[in-house]
Amino acid sequence: MSETASNYDAPSSVPVGVDPTRASIARVYDAALGGKDNYDIDREVLAQVRQVAPEVNDLAWSNRNFLTRAVRFLADQGGIRQFLDCGSGLPTAENTHQIAQRIDPEARVVYVDNDPVVIAHGQALLTDNDFTHFVSADIFQPAEVLNSELVQKHLDFSKPIGLLHVGTLHHYTADNGAELMKEYIDALPSGSFVAVSHFFDPETPEHSALARKMENVFVHSPMGSGMFRTREQILAFLPGLEIISPGPGKPGGLELSDMWWPDGPKLRPLSQVEQCSAAVVGRKP
Ligand code: SAM
DSSP states (O other), X not given: OOTTTOOOOOGGGSOOTTOTTSOOHHHHHHHHTTOSOOOHHHHHHHHHHHHHOTTTHHHHHHHHHHHHHXXXXXXXXXXXXXXXXXXXXXXXXXXHHHHXXXXXXXXXXXXXXXXHHHHHHHHHHTTTOTTEEEEEOOTTOHHHHHTSHHHHHHOOTTSOOEEEEESOGGGOOSSOSHHHHHHHHHHSOTTOXXXXXXXXXXXXXXXXXXXXXXXXXXXXXXXXXXXXXXXXXXXXXXXXXXXXXXXXTOOSSOEEGGGSSOSSOOOSOOOTGGGGEEEEEEEOO
């Protein structure tokens, strides 16, 4: 379904709770990453997508591995010491605070999610960590996030912030999302960074067809969302930012998530699904 033809709202604004008969974005993602916090209904979504894209789990790993490299880059090279991680997900893999606090143990991280299972896990995980906090809010309502008590208390908006919208915006389908991200970006001070990864329609005959097939299954599955946007549509999420070069000798721009400063040489070609996840990092001048 193309964006202009979209007539569905942002379903994730109404979290599914812990109802085991409804799929949740966080639990489906957890299942794709090999986690244990998911139900049959969540695995069913993946089984449906697997019919058209056998390597569907790559979509989750491409995203999560980008998050790891992006946070390391922001903390290390960008000097970022405070992060607003929107749609943080379940702690299946290494999390933002663990990556950032390896570089500076006092780096602050505020996680935001609206899935009750994520919130319960997050709060349990963070009880011992004074620099990491969890907010229950709708990430597609920037004012709700930015004005929340914990965000206001623990993030200093006079110093650069790393805003993460990693693997989230493809669940925002009400409009093209540019205004939503502008609201976040307007609130950030100069020197802040924004990292975004997104389901990607690469607009090539081969991979566009796959992207549209996956989108069709996701949208009509019990999860209800998962839009594959084009390069232009994803770049529109970072208005007014200087886009960071995604690799040696490359001009600033969007890149396949797996190719955004990969950790090492690639010895095998990317899978078909890995061609359908893209990432970008921008810096506010
Ligand atoms: N950012 C993490 C990562 O990249 O590994 C997790 C990505 S996961 C695919 C998307 C997360 O966004 C889920 O945990 C889901 O609960 C959360 N989410 C989706 N819609 C949301 C909303 N409207 N408000 C808050 N969180 C939301």
